[in-house]
Amino acid sequence: MSADAEEELQGILSQVHAQCAADTRGEVASYIPELSLASPDDFGLALATVSGRIFTAGETETPFTIQSVSKAFTYCLANELLGPDEVMRHVGVEPSGDAFNSIEFDPTTARPFNPMVNAGAITVAGLLYSELGEGAFDFILERFSRAAGRTLDMDDAVYRSECETGHRNRAIAHLLKGTGVLGGPVDEVVDLYFRQCSIRVTAADLAWMSVTLANLGVQPRTDDTVFDLMAVRDTQSVMYSCGMYNYSGNWGFRVGIPAKSGVGGGLAGVVNRQLGVAAYSPRLDAKGNTVRGVAAFELLAEELGLHAFCCTKLGSSIVERFLR
Numbered sequence: 144m145s146a147d148a149e150e151e152l153q154g155i156l157s158q159v160h161a162q163c164a165a166d167t168r169g170e171v172a173s174y175i176p177e178l179s180l181a182s183p184d185d186f187g188l189a190l191a192t193v194s195g196r197i198f199t200a201g202e203t204e205t206p207f208t209i210q211s212v213s214k215a216f217t218y219c220l221a222n223e224l225l226g227p228d229e230v231m232r233h234v235g236v237e238p239s240g241d242a243f244n245s246i247e248f249d250p251t252t253a254r255p256f257n258p259m260v261n262a263g264a265i266t267v268a269g270l271l272y273s274e275l276g277e278g279a280f281d282f283i284l285e286r287f288s289r290a291a292g293r294t295l296d297m298d299d300a301v302y303r304s305e306c307e308t309g310h311r312n313r314a315i316a317h318l319l320k321g322t323g324v325l326g327g328p329v330d331e332v333v334d335l336y337f338r339q340c341s342i343r344v345t346a347a348d349l350a351w352m353s354v355t356l357a358n359l360g361v362q363p364r365t366d367d368t369v370f371d372l373m374a375v376r377d378t379q380s381v382m383y384s385c386g387m388y389n390y391s392g393n394w395g396f397r398v399g400i401p402a403k404s405g406v407g408g409g410l411a412g413v414v415n416r417q418l419g420v421a422a423y424s425p426r427l428d429a430k431g432n433t434v435r436g437v438a439a440f441e442l443l444a445e446e447l448g449l450h451a452f453c454c455t456k457l458g459s460s461i462v463e464r465f466l467r
């Protein structure tokens with residue numbers, strides 16, 4: 144990348160950061176005490192390229208828990224381990240239009256609608272547990288770490304609180320067990336789900352994890368093949384249609400980037416074959432998405448032509464402009 148292109152990209156990122164930092168709408172998640180301790184003003188934006196560079200603005204090294212962003216990556220791993228047909232037998236790919244923790248299942252198959260709502264993600268955790276047993280969490284953590292390009296860990300306090308308060312998730316798991324959709328023992332599977340949600344990341348980590356998907360499964364800085372190629376395609380598809388809670392339709396329309404958000408304030412977006420984009424800002428809107436993160440993605444998509452169906456020349460030329 145030429146020095147001019149680097150400067151231009153950094154300039155756009157910094158400007159979008161400054162513009163969105165002024166937005167103080169939304170509330171920090173408070174369903175467990177640990178999340179409410181997040182600094183509401185923290186705000187980081189990170190953009191990693193398939194050529195192995197990262198651009199950052201603001202708090203991109205501040206740790207937070209990955210929460211629902213993990214769902215995209217565990218779905219990817221389940222597809223790799225079990226194959227798409229077996230995964231599809233347990234969880235669909237249809238946007239639900241319901242809140243992330245809703246207790247709704249496909250009326251004809253009893254499957255969760257998709258892997259990005261809790262019911263679907265718990266089902267995916269069940270598939271991973273059935274396949275890997277006690278080793279499932281270490282497997283997840285190791286793959287997430289390789290995608291991030293550094294060793295990640297789990298936030299014990301968040302994990303303990305999730306366990307203590309996660310009655311609704313436990314109820315969902317029991318219902319899924321009752322209909323035969325959930326593999327594995329309920330307590331162990333829910334425990335695995337709480338652990339995956341409690342993995343600690345930074346915005347920079349999420350940008351690297353996302354660009355690993357964008358780069359067809361290969362971490363571009365370490366050259367490590369982390370995810371299976373076909374699983375990456377399936378993952379991006381579901382992120383596109385279901386990744387932003389019950390804002391997913393609007394998101395696909397306005398931003399047009401496969402993405403996944405979490406109640407910790409993280410947001411990870413995949414611009415296929417080009418970029419991983421991530422935001423961290425803990426103030427959430429009514430649907431559970433980071434307010435500044437959503438605003439920043441809208442601006443970046445516009446500025447850089449990132450929408451999947453962008454019809455200006457800019458959209459298809461981002462690689463040429465910045466990445467070579």
Ligand code: GLU
Pocket residue numbers: 209210211212243244261305312340404405406407431
């Ligand atoms: N641990 C949270 C739950 O399952 C994750 C929620 C989220 O990020 O959407 O309730």
